[in-house]
Amino acid sequence: MLRTSERSQKQHPPEMMQDQQWASRLVECIGHMGSQHTNSVLLSLDGRKKVKPYERYPETPYYFGNKHWRAFYHCHEAQNLPQGEHGHYHFFTRENICDEWSHVVAMGMDDYGQPTRLFTTNLWVTDGKWFSISQFMSQIAVLANSQDEDLATDWLKYVLLLFQYEISDLLITRDNKVERLFPRYQEQCFLDRSVYYLSEMKINLNKQLLDVFSLQQD
């Protein structure tokens, strides 16, 4: 996770202002969830008392960002996940409505519905194609300029916007790791089932929000 000093070095004042606006909207979403005694994952599970492994939630897919972004939540068996991780969201994006979806990042959630890590996976895990950093940043701009929709997708939207720099770093690390593992034929990496994760970063939503608002107070 970027520390406050690193974040401020990376950002110019307009970007910092945007961060603070997104953080404010995210806190607003969190407040609404709290008042409804729920959280993002519970909204995605829509009242289910048991969760089936590998099933995608919610049943009606999440589309947001003017239908250029998509997400679902799912769980693997506990032995395939880090201790304390209940499941994770997968985020996909596309430049045009009829384009193939591109996996961007996944976000692990703990047993109490709080984000714990961001990670990228090998291509065989999600299929589709990958976007470059510049394409990702373009899609972030699409997301930033999209209308808010509902509590569940707004929370996802503002988490993505708030962690966009961390996600960029993860995508760079992902691409570098593929180059390092398979310097001559990178396509071999995409099908190599011994390679599952390509980059990973622990996150703390509370700390991220504090960092953004601390900058605001400077």
Place this chain on the structure above:
Amino acid sequence: MKHKTGKVIMGATLSLAAIAVAIDHTQHKLPDVETATSDEQDMMESGTPCGLGVAPCSLGEDGGDGSDAED
């Protein structure tokens, strides 16, 4: 945004401690995950366990154009 009431945030006057409290109010134990069947395990081992599994503009039940999300 459809959920306009009960704002927690008040711009720069937001108490940083209030963020932690707000997040704390969203901490709820999630339902247990069932044990995977052998078919599901096979899918994990041989398929694309975290993919969308849809053609972008197919006419399938989840066609990928987002139209079903609005119905």
